[in-house]
């Protein structure tokens with residue numbers, strides 16, 4: 001029977017430390033770090049995520065601005081807006097909530113963010129530095145996953161087999177790189193992979209990031225594995241669930257993260273941490 005690892009609890013501790021840092025800066029009479037979150041349109045899930053980010057900033061006493069732009073904003077107008085944030089000295093971190101409307105080139109927008117303010121870690125400079133193991137902003141969900149692994153004593157991953165199911169730019173690819181940086185032997189599976197279940201069943205660490213409700217069955221999981229569920233899906237009854245068949249897999253794994261209260265809250269905690277990091281780099 002697995003130990004259930006609540007990212008929400010780890011995130012709470014991280015936020016308490018960050019709140020203490022905000023308090024100390026305030027007492028020293030210093031400017032506080034500021035995060036700007038840009039939401040284009042009214043995507044309901046995105047709206048709920050950016051509201052969660054706003055709430056988390058308020059909880060720890062970090063300055064924040066939620067900028068809502070219309071769904072039909074032109075790409076040029078959005079790029080101009082980002083440029084304004086880039087040159088605003090009061091802004092430490094910029095995040096453009098994804099997905100963007102189809103008429104906007106996501107890469108162009110992410111590349112327009114000043115890498116010094118790229119707290120989402122999606123700029124090509126940030127991603128390149130991650131590959132080279134240079135100091136950079138690590139994207140929030142992959143960073144949160146690694147922090148969960150550290151929390152359960154999985155720090156040096158030498159000799160461990162890790163399998164990442166999903167190859168997105170936001171999660172699959174960066175987390176595979178981070179696992180490699182910690183010396184794990186990593187396999188990335190995706191929609192064109194044959195025998196995913198056989199590959200997954202060899203994993204000491206299994207990361208599920210495919211976006212399919214309860215897709216990973218117990219037969220795909222090795223006895224005693226660590227299972228990290230990144231999925232946020234709605235099932236046929238509109239109930240929130242992950243990519244892993246939690247009830248069955250928890251009987252087999254050694255550790256498992258739930259959905260909700262697993263990786264999601266860590267994403268937000270890491271964003272706050274990255275914003276403080278951006279501030280500290282700027283302020284010296």
Ligand SMILES: Nc1nc2c(c(=O)[nH]1)N[C@@H](CN(C=O)c1ccc(C(=O)N[C@@H](CCC(=O)O)C(=O)O)cc1)CN2
Nearest residue numbers: 049096097098099120140141260261262263264265267
């Ligand atoms: N610019 C970005 N866009 C998106 C990112 C990102 O990291 N940067 N990630 C996701 C969405 N996301 C943050 O933006 C996010 C998703 C889920 C959660 C979360 O805490 N989920 C809760 C459950 C929420 C619910 O009830 O629906 C949980 O898992 O407990 C936080 C952040 C895509 N876009």
